[in-house]
Amino acid sequence: MLLNGIHIENTYAEAFDMKATRLIVTADTPAWARHAGMAATGFATSVIACGCEAGIERELAPEETPDGRPGVALLFFATGRSVLGKQVETRVGQCILTCPGTACFSGVPRGVKEDLIPLGRKLRYFGDGQQMSKLLCGRRYWRIPVMDGEFLCEESSWSVPAVGGGNLLILADARTAALEAAEAAADAMRAVPNVVLPFPGGVVRSGSKIGAKYKGMPASTNDAYCPTLRGLPRSRLPAEVESVLEIVIDGLTAADVAAATTAGLKCLIERGRGSGIWGVTAGNYGGKLGRHHFHLYELLP
Amino acid sequence: MSVLSFRLKGPLTGRIDASPLLPHRLAELALSEIAALPLRLGRGHVAVGDLFDLSGNPGDIVELEGDERLDFVGAGLAGGIIRVAGPVGHRAGTGMSGGSLLVEGAAGLAAGASMQGGELIVRGDAGNELGGALPGERAGMTGGRILVHGTCGDRAGERMRRGLIAIGGNTGAYAALHMNAGSLLIGGRPGAFIGHGMRNGTILFRGEIDPLPGFADCGLNRLPFLSLLDNHLSGLNEVPPACRGLTGRARRWLGDRGFGGRGELLACL
CATH class of the missing domain: 3.30.70.520 (Alpha-Beta Plaits)
Incomplete structure (x- = not known):
């Protein structure tokens, strides 16, 4: 969309x-x-x-x-x-x-x-x-x-009881564009009550996938979203995306996490393609690990 | 809310034990059954209906016309509300565990003694042994709160273990005698020998005093706890206005060290 x-x-x-x-x-x-x-x-x-x-x-x-x-x-x-x-x-x-x-x-x-x-x-x-x-x-x-x-x-x-691990991935043309978009989205999401964004400044650059080729590593880099690996078959990034940043959301209820996700989406969509944002996606593990699924299409502002 | 009112038919001829007139004990009875209940009068008994005109419906609230010969009003109250228009006699609200007792006049001796919970409000003055220990009891008040707008007599809060007493006026001698814990707030001036033998707990008042020699002067301090306590009082009804605003810098005395105690006298500036 x-x-x-x-x-x-x-x-x-x-x-x-x-x-x-x-x-x-x-x-x-x-x-x-x-x-x-x-x-x-x-x-x-x-x-x-x-x-x-x-x-x-x-x-x-x-x-x-x-x-x-x-x-x-x-x-x-x-x-x-x-x-x-x-x-x-x-x-x-x-x-x-x-x-x-x-x-x-x-x-x-x-x-x-x-x-x-x-x-x-x-x-x-x-x-x-x-x-x-x-x-x-x-x-x-x-x-x-x-x-x-x-x-x-x-x-x-x-x-x-609480919900942790809600997230948004911001795909942008350049690192500065991704960072500015992430800062603005994080500010908008922090205004939602009952949530925190636990990473520095609310933003994380080292999104992870579960497992690794090495023994004893429970998680490793999310290589499908690493721009330096765009040429590999499993990359999910189009050629124009040069930087991806993630915002992780922890909230007291699923509704709080959903409200923060909507606030973030609203901010990013308002900034528009002209600000260097190419797209927005979210991280999941196939739906088998976490009980709470926050569908982006359902949470659009 | 159902209100049951008791209006005195005439002057009392002796001291009455009014402890049976509790909302939760009367709620299930018909007016005729309540009128037939015996009350102790001196060495004998008299029926409620002979002393009082009854009106209203039994329920959560009892309204009582007050008299200083009515003893044990609200003693053992566990829930509901008793409102007394006028004074009460001795031992009002002793052993209360819940509910609210409002005395619009003065209270006699040992009001709220051995109280465990609930709220006792006295808009007039209170006598000796306010919130103290009943004879034979090791501990005095163990919970709840007593709010007195006027002054109180000697030995307020004796052997107090827990809870809050706030007195708007002056206190008599030996306030918080052998206090174990809890809080005693004095809006007026504390009397002599305050905190004698106290082991723990807080006595809070305004202005400098010359305490007993067993108290060590710990100087002026600014305690965030006083703001917390004042905020707590702001959420309660009927707190004597003189007991509010006891915040800011306070001189702290620690004692009574003659009894190995580490309670505190806090004198707000």
Whole structure:
């Protein structure tokens, strides 16, 4: 299908069930909340080797946070509750507890015991017996003495079902055109609530396929979309495409991922063929691995 | 919502045990059955119908005309709402585990003692032992919240274990005596010997004080927790206005160290 001169392939993105949680991190200034959020969601691009996928969902105004200070909402995604709990605990302990002036709260409704993600529940032991807790409206908060005052941390968060691995592939005439298109699309997709784009700047250049010729490699380069291999029979790229970039989407529900996909498609189609975009497609594994299929034709704006 | 009203027929001749007048215990009864219920009056009994004019329908809400000789109003309340127009006697809301008790006048001794849950609101003053421990109990209040708009007597929050007490006015002596945990907010001025023997918990008020020698002065601090608590209070009804805005820099005393305690007195500037 050609829309505004851009080829939209009749295919779908294949996404997986994941577990996620949201944390609200506040600090004295928006900048320090961002510092904590960036550190806590750093090295969290793909569950392949990072343990979890994470990102800053959005910045929060003081009136939106539990303690009335500026903050950020962070989303963390992992393959299961226990690995998510371990990742969140380590990241909060090393990146938020350590950051000046911060406090950390759960950003999801109270769940059941089986979905518990420990926060202050374990970090409180850093207080070495000087920690205090407060129970407000059925939620427990820990106050841990630290060198700049007190680290305030909710006792636990909860995991919620989520969807990870939604994606769009942008095919462009040149690398600069692909990058500009990807930046614009990522900006449009970030505006959708309940989603994060876990890769640097929201964009990934090393899309992967499952498996490799080498033993022990679970994934390897997506050679069908590598422009330097355009001459090979299995290449999916036409001669004029010189660069391909992918945007990966993790969301709390399939509807959120679909909304972000639509926002991305809308942005790309509006930019048109004149901006150097040749086409848009999506990555899948034949539909056998992931339960969620996001068909581009159904999600057109 | 069904409302059942009790209006006093005349002046009371003695102290009445009003603890049977709980919404969840009356909801299934007919008005005639409720009028026949016995209430303790001094050493004897008297029927509800002899003391009160009843109107309305039994349900979630009980409205009661208040009198300072009505004791145990809302004691053991587990759900529903009791509204009292006027004062109540002693031990109002003792052992409450849920629901809401609103006293538009003053409350006598030991209001909300050994409370486990729910909400007790006193728009007037409260007597001694507010939210304290009943005789023989090791712990005082273990949950819920008590909001008093006026002043309170001695030993408020004695042996408190959990929950929130907010007092709009001044407190008497020995507030939070032997407190184990929980929060006591004072909108007015705290009385003498505050926090004596406390092991944990928070007492929050405005202005400097000269605490007992068992408290270590930890200086001025800016605690994000105070904003969280104030935000929590903003979501509640009937919080005494003087208990709001206890935020910003606060002097922190840690104690009572004479008892191995690490509770805190927080004096907001």
